[in-house]
Amino acid sequence: MLSVSGLTMRFGGLKAVDELSFEARAGDITAVIGPNGAGKTTVFNCITGFYRPTVGTIVLTHPDGGTYPLQRMPGHRIASAARVARTFQNIRLFAGMTVLENLLVAQHNTLMAATGLGVLAVLGLGRYRAAEAAGVKKARHWLDAIGLTARADDPAGALPYGAQRRLEIARAMCIDPVLLCLDEPAAGLNPRESEELNQLLLRIRQEGCSLLLIEHDMGVVMRISDHIVVLDHGKKISDGTPAEVRADPTVIAAYLGEGEEDEVPA
Amino acid sequence: MTPLRDAFLSAIVALGLCGPLVGLVTTSGDRGLSIHARPIATAVVVGLVFLGRLAILSWRGRTRAEAVQANRAFAERITRAGKYVTPVLLVAAVALPFTGSRYYIDLGTLVLTYIMLGWGLNIVVGLAGLLDLGYVAFYAVGAYSYAILATTFGLGFWTCLPMAGILAAMWGVMLGFPVLRLRGDYLAIVTLAFGEIIRIVLTNWVSLTNGPNGITGIPRPTLFGLAFSMDGGSGTFAGFFNIEPEVIQRIIFLYYVILGLALLTNWVSLRLRRLPLGRAWEALREDEIACRSLGINVRNTKLTAFGIGAMFGGFAGAFFATRQAFISPESFTFIESATVLAIVVLGGLGSQLGVALAAVVMIGGLEALRDFLSFLGDQMNSEVFAGIASELPLYRMLIFGLALVVMMILRPRGLVSGRTPSVALTTVKEIAPDLVAQGRG
Known part of the structure; x- marks a missing residue:
């Protein structure tokens, strides 16, 4: 699905990511973990086109066989053509727009294609009306999934924090991604919200979208991920199933900590 | 104390x-x-x-709580009143020429020109959140496009109007390209410079624009080929309808032309806001990085905002040229950009009604203040007021500036500051201004 090889990202003298290679398989939830400053978000920014890697390739293979060299594509094409969606560590919603508008903006390219270069739609002609109805229907589907249907007409900025996190995920899903990249989706959530998030992520996987997530909450990581990549100082120090990674002595030394097994819920 | x-x-x-x-x-x-x-x-x-x-x-x-409460109540009142204010304003605008007063119709034409410019700039500043201090450049391009096309090739107003709009839009896109990466203050400075460049080119390119002397004899618009000339021949408006030719007929016709153009601008902006393009503009104002992560082509979206905003500026410019029949670079100074921007900011970024009200207050209000002060001066003919009475009208800009400052203290987000959602699942609820981003360019 996603194949990262030899990825290096340099900021001046600093090597934030160093010769990183890993694979994320289709239909899996792949987690990237590591201590603060390990280069996790940098990897994400390279995959989603916000940074251009210094060296290395990132190749995405669609289920239909099409391949996309993400390291060479402009940022917006990674979302619109390669269908890689992402969320942000600090939530980036359109706060002054309603929940529904947020979800419709995410379908911009599909809706735009139905406006007949804008001219027809301005005149109220063409198939835009039908396209918008379909867009609202899709938004409705995700609103039901995240339990925010009743608040569809409220501004996104007025939602509680947990709901904003879920909305950001729903918005990303509205571009019909094949790969969804989540940057610390459980940060700041209480245990109940965190559990709801797990269910939402499992549901997204069930609908056929692969996931890549950065997370510090080991409860979320160990419970739902199929595959874990551990980074430290920009280098990969471990790669495998949750059980393998938890038993890996280098990971315990660098990140999980020794003799504190009870802090890591099974 | x-x-x-x-x-x-x-x-x-x-x-x-x-x-x-x-x-x-x-x-x-x-x-x-x-x-x-x-x-x-x-x-x-x-x-x-x-x-x-x-x-x-x-x-x-x-x-502080009392102040916030009062402010919120006022905002709600204005929003509710907006439903009634819009039709009242529209009826007043259509009915104005029936007063028959040339002074009011001329003033109305001027106000409507600024309303149209305000609505055009509102697309760039209010919706897309790109601070543009050189909007007058597109006004100038539109005016000179019409003037040059009409005087050189003998084309009529209605043929040249779309051309003036397209040329202005092209300049909008050309300005857009280099400033795509700039934000906030930097964007403002470059657009300001662009406005000045256009004016200086118009002043110095004497062979094309006749330099500071300007272009004279710009033809007036016709009504389906009927001219508004004073000779009353068969090809003129008066001759066709068998009435006495009068200057006021042309004045009224020009008034309705700008009313139509302004309403077109309003209609297109309102439609665009409800389409993906308009939503993308607003999303861009809220968060550019999130837009990119959703596959929106930020460059093209910004360019369309510049282009469409400039196009309406160009239309307004062509109208200005045909109304005055004479244009020179002097009409396109920075103060025009500043006035239009002040109208948009005072009205409330993104609000169509707010911009219209602000233009009425700023252009019409200033004129009314001048009248009022002269009237007041005439009343104060006693000896004690000697010296103040005659000077009173000169204080109008001072009073007006103070009024603007007070206004912005009381309502920092403009007259009509909330945001109306473009689509709703069940009911449309007004969004409080403190949630809406103002754009950082």
């Missing part, structure tokens, strides 16, 4: 400052300059400072 004591001290400071500045006036008489005292004028100014200081102190005396 008690409010009275504070206000008294302010008055003393004002007396110290204004004593020489306002209280003494030099007049040239037979024996050279002589100095006269103006005690009444000084007393008036000092009294105003005293009362003004008291008013500010009592206003500040309210608790």
Whole structure:
């Protein structure tokens, strides 16, 4: 699905990511973990086109066989053509727009294609009306999934924090991604919200979208991920199933900590 | 410090400052300059400072909660009133020529030109959140496009109008390209420079634009081929309808042309807001990085905002040229950009009704203030007011500037500051202004 090889990202003298290679398989939830400053978000920014890697390739293979060299594509094409969606560590919603508008903006390219270069739609002609109805229907589907249907007409900025996190995920899903990249989706959530998030992520996987997530909450990581990549100082120090990674002595030394097994819920 | 004591001290400071500045006036008489005292004028100014200081102190005396509450109530009232204000304004605009007063129709035409410019700039500044200080450039491009096409090739107004719009839009896109990466202050400075460049080119490219002398004899628009000339022949409006040719007919026709153009601008903006493009503009104003992560082509979206905003500026420019029949670079100075931007900011970024109200207040209000001050001056014919009465109209910009400052303190997000959602699942609920981003360019 996603194949990262030899990825290096340099900021001046600093090597934030160093010769990183890993694979994320289709239909899996792949987690990237590591201590603060390990280069996790940098990897994400390279995959989603916000940074251009210094060296290395990132190749995405669609289920239909099409391949996309993400390291060479402009940022917006990674979302619109390669269908890689992402969320942000600090939530980036359109706060002054309603929940529904947020979800419709995410379908911009599909809706735009139905406006007949804008001219027809301005005149109220063409198939835009039908396209918008379909867009609202899709938004409705995700609103039901995240339990925010009743608040569809409220501004996104007025939602509680947990709901904003879920909305950001729903918005990303509205571009019909094949790969969804989540940057610390459980940060700041209480245990109940965190559990709801797990269910939402499992549901997204069930609908056929692969996931890549950065997370510090080991409860979320160990419970739902199929595959874990551990980074430290920009280098990969471990790669495998949750059980393998938890038993890996280098990971315990660098990140999980020794003799504190009870802090890591099974 | 008690409010009275504070206000008294302010008055003393004002007396110290204004004593020489306002209280003494030099007049040239037979024996050279002589100095006269103006005690009444000084007393008036000092009294105003005293009362003004008291008013500010009592206003500040309210608790913050009270102030917020009052502000919110006002916003709700305005939003509710908006439903009725819009049709009333529209009817008033359509009915204005029936007053038959040339003064009012001319003033109405001027106000409508600024409303149209405000609505055009609103697309760029209000929706897309890109601060543009050089909007007058597109107004100039539209005006000169029409003037040059009409005087060189003999084309009519209605043929040239779309061309003027397209040329202005092209310049909008050309300005858009280099400034795509700039934000905030940097964007503002470059657009400001662009406006000046256009004006300086118009001044110096004498072979094309006739330089500072401007272009004269720009043809007037026709009504389906019927001209509004005074000879009353068969090809003219008056001749066709068998009525006496009068100048007022042309004035009224021009008024309806700009009313139509302004309503077109409004209609297109309102439609675009509800389409993906308009939503993308607003999303861009809210968060550009999130837009990119959702596959929106930020570059193209910004360019369309610049292009479409510029196009309406170009239309307005072509109208300006045909109305004046004479244009020169002097009409396209920075103050025009500033006025239009002030209209958009005062009205409330993104609000169509707000922009219209602000244009009426800023252009019509200034004119009304001038009339009022002259009237007041005429009433004060007693000896004690000598010296102030005749000068009173000169203070209008000062009063107006103060009124704007007070306005922006009371309503920092403009007259109509909420945001109406473009789509709703069940009910449309107004969005409070503190949630809506203002754009950082």
